[in-house]
Amino acid sequence: MNYVEIVEKIRQADAILIGASNGFSISEGLHIFADNDAFEEVFGDFKRTYGIRNILMGCFAKWPSQESRWAFLSRLINHYSIDYTGSQNTEALKAIIGEKSYFFITSNAENHFELAGFAPDRIWEIEGSWKEIQCERGCHDTLYPLFPLIPEMASAEQNMKVPSELVPRCPKCGGPMAVHSPQQHPVAGDMEMQQRFQRFIQEYHGKRLVILELGIGWRNQLIKAPLMRLAAQEPNAVYITLNKGEIYIPDQIAAKSYGLDGDMTEMLGQLRQAIQEITTNNAGN
């Protein structure tokens, strides 16, 4: 495998743009589409009572009440985000990025990059984030922190319901609150992150930009297609894609691209090791 060559490109880069999607979450044990053992263990009662077969289905279910809806959501977020402080894979990313300028664009909503210690103003969660809620009716534009509300809801949950007094309500209209989702109601915060992303792209226009794509399916139009277009437009960009069985690199950018096919954790670990070896050798010279 051409790890040494890839690592040289990363070391020479002026900045790293990381695109991450479902495949990265799966590598950290969060599979939003799967009816697997982990789903059974955490949500078996919801599955049998409401026919919810995976996390995604639960996020968009028509719940009989806000109390049930927030029982599902608080259990979900409590389990996957509240105690999360990083993984082997986010540690590998820190080593790979090093001191370089970076930006994340991700469709993952569990907020793991921020929780692992990356800067929130450099992470655009384009499909929203579990860290915040907004008025579901869209009566106003404010995002409110959700994580502080989760532990109490999750611990007070009984029989797949949270107590009514813990259900979040819109402070302006009194209506239900929803987990931050730009697809439902885009708010000013979404526009701001999009602008930060644009500024990052402009800042490194013409420079050595490494685009590192983690676990994005080949059909993905939301992140993958724009990143491939960017790679094509930028004369000095390098495009590196890590995926399992789904490496797709169009001819147009083949000359500046690297595809690594395999287990995400193993591949990030290899990159991390290769970078550390080169850094140590250089320090010794």
Ligand SMILES: [Zn+2]
């Ligand atoms: Zn409202």
